[in-house]
Amino acid sequence: MSITRLPALGALFLLAGAAPAVPVTPFAIGALHGTLRADTQTLAQLSPAGEPAFSFVPTAREAERSGDGYNYVGDLDLRLRVAGGTWRDFGSAHRRRPIVALPTPRGTIAAADITATMGDGMPLLVERRWQIDRGALALRFRLTNRSAAAVEIGGLGMPMAFDNIITGRDLDQAHAQASFADPYIGRDAGYLQVTRLNGQGPALLVLPGRDTPFEAYAPLADAAHAPADAVFTEKTRREQTFEGFYDWLVHSRGFAEREWRNAGGQWNAPTSRLLAPGASLEIGVRFVAAPTIRGIEPTLIAQRRPVAIGLPGYVVPTDQSASLFVRAPSRLTGFDSSPADALAVRRAGSIHGWTRLAIRSHGYGPARLTLHYADGQQQTVSYYVTRPLDTTMAALGRFATTRQWYEGKGDPFGRSPAILTYDHEAQRIVDVEPRVWIAGMSDEGGAGSWVAAMMKQLDHPDAAEVAKLERLVDETVVGRLQVADGPHRGGVRKSLFYYDPARFPTLYRDPAAWKSWTAWDAKQAGDLGRSYNYPHVAIGHWVLYRLARNHVGLVTRHDWRWYLDWAQTTIVAMMRDAPYYTQFGQMEGNVFLDILADLRREGMTAEADRIEALMRARTDHWAGLRYPFGSEMAWDSTGQPEVYDWLRHFGYGRQAVQTREVILGYDPTLPSWGYNGNARRYWDFLYGGKTARIERQIHHYGSTNNALPLFDSFRRDPTDLHLLRVAYGGLMGGITNIDRDGFASAAFHAWPDRMQWDAYSGDYGMGYFAHAYAVASYLVDDPTFGWLGFGGEVTQAAGSVTIRPRDGARTRLFIAPAGQWITLAAGRIAAARYAPKTGAITLTLDPADAATPAARLFVARTTPAGRDYAVAGGTAERGGVTLPLATTPVEVTLRPR
Incomplete structure (x- = not known):
């Protein structure tokens, strides 16, 4: 010194x-x-x-x-x-x-x-x-x-x-x-x-x-x-x-x-x-x-500070358990919860110098756990209690397709049928707003709700909801929001709602509120040049393609090829009609990689080659920049996820790692449901919130979107638990926005004069996109904390470890010690048993239902040292394996080759 x-x-x-x-x-x-x-x-x-x-x-x-x-x-x-x-x-x-x-x-x-x-x-x-x-x-x-x-x-x-x-x-x-x-x-x-x-x-x-x-x-x-x-x-x-x-x-x-x-x-x-x-x-x-961001907790320990690490995090559904690992220079003498019945806590031993507290949750909403130490100090850890995730997702879909469903209003702007922004404080749909995109079903603040409803169907399809969403895409998205034919086929308008007081003299209340630049006229609203709108529409087509291709009887208006064709057409139109902003990463742009992969699986080679060439030009540009994370804002936290994915896709590994590290600069892990995995955002209440002000936003859509590169990075390097902790914090933080009714808020107001969820649904759907896109269970053997389950309950037996997913989707699973990423386009995982000695993985799949008579399984090795796995039984098809399901659970064994 x-x-x-x-x-x-x-x-x-x-x-x-x-x-x-x-x-x-x-x-x-x-x-x-x-x-x-x-x-x-x-x-x-x-x-x-x-x-x-x-x-x-x-x-x-x-x-x-x-x-x-x-x-x-x-x-x-x-x-x-x-x-x-x-x-x-x-x-x-x-x-x-x-x-x-x-x-x-x-x-x-x-x-x-x-x-x-x-x-x-x-x-x-x-x-x-x-x-x-x-x-x-x-x-x-x-x-x-x-x-x-x-x-x-x-x-x-x-x-x-x-x-x-x-x-x-x-x-x-x-x-x-x-x-x-x-x-x-x-x-x-x-x-x-x-x-x-x-x-x-x-x-x-x-x-x-x-x-x-x-x-x-x-x-x-x-x-x-x-x-x-x-x-x-x-x-x-x-x-x-x-x-x-x-x-x-x-x-x-x-x-x-x-x-x-x-x-x-x-x-x-x-x-x-x-x-x-x-x-x-x-x-x-x-x-x-x-010395580093990952070195913060070791530095706190070296400075003799109390340190608490919540695994898998601080958002605890009532059907899942959690652990809090505590290390402090003074003895832990007790703990209490506020509300008193929100958190049931018990001592569960110690490991490598850490005291483990086992936690179960009850009720709903924020909860504070206070730790008491022998030296008189008190430490508080902020938790959020939610219902089981499948219940939460069902409520979201139900609310969006009923309370937010807009139809038969004689709407002159062509927004019928639609899912529009909702004002939970006023208990009504927002069909008139001076920020016209909020009522216009496009841009982030207006597209959020229908994108959330659509993404809910990816892993939780409901036939009645899918039928409504088919109509929405057919009659309103393709019918009015998107250009359906001609030289600009696939182009996406900025908003269906606009400001025209001459045509609608009684519609716009409070004339002073309509003097801002946000009150676009018909020409501005009809502009095709905002690329950020295109991923929203591509998601709608892609989800319906997946449902039509991998399930039976859910999608009836068009076949799978029609939806996949519209998905790729939307990407091409973005590059043609909205080229300026495509120099930046797009929020939800990660879906473009899945559309590309599906095109190749389906043998649509010409379409896939065209999209890959368009994306390579963008990526080559990014790879030459020091910090390729620009946007229409001076600094942003929304383009990094797509930039990362394309850098990885085209082999720019060094630049992808740099992108990941930049994310960690604004996306922390802290003992608080609000700040853990909360990628920085502080201005979007102006564009999508009811209480419009510059303010640190808790779990705006940046939280889940920035989790995507961190999850991918962890699967490539399962020794870096910091990545998984931050990613999982963002993933689960994005669920706290959904209340018990199913209403989803744009974000939480962090300033202490409010400390409430915003009343508008706004742009929340961009966050739910990333949650539904990435939600998974992770089985990890950590050298400090032992066997851990992120998203699932873990039990150990002689020679094996079992994880039972509770992540809400149960369609994705990462077995970290084996380096295996297991995904299902159809079917659900009830349990997975891993035998460390042999490397064998045994999946138990849910029984068949009317829409899902067969499972579609994909297995990928993610680490250089990992082995390839073979699936016992089934039929190889489109890069995966199709496995018939039965009226009872089916076991499938995966063995290393």
């Missing part, structure tokens, strides 16, 4: 390219180097050792962010009151005033009395110290009640101003210079992880000191839209290129009583603290570097 402190005055910023502003105090502590501003003693730069051109904080924007109202790490926010009084707000960044330097004994880098800059009438003395604590940079505050009355601290926040500002940066610059911060809001065990957009290490961990629980994470308000007297604000404009900064709140009761009083709940119970006259309180955090 190296420790260096240079003179406070005269030294300038170390960051390459940064304009010198004010004198700074440089320091070097182990793996982190940085500087403090000499005038405010806030953190001006924090860089990994040897990387002075990169900073975790917004060093390069120092000149534009100087002065009042700009927050830095080292600032402090307080909400206080005396007995019988009202809450008053104080913030060191609001109106800056000179601070008073204090002595700096050995181990202290800088110290100051910052009371004056907290604001007038401040009843507390506030001292701040930057110190060296156990080889790490530490920030400490000492609050002393200098008044004659007891003071209640109802808000105690430290702004976490890390450089997530993409404004003014191109994609390469953003990936090289910017970072995202993700919170584990877990009280004494909580922490903040700051990861670089390129996914590379080191990552920065902000760890709590004594008496500094991570109780809540609250956004600093955009100063341009906040009341004039608001204190907890940030002048950097919040927009698509800047999510905003947040306060790490140690106490939050003052907010829960005011701004948050109508919220759906909080991650932790809000608290306050009473400070008697003359009494003091110390809080603070430490800054520690983890």
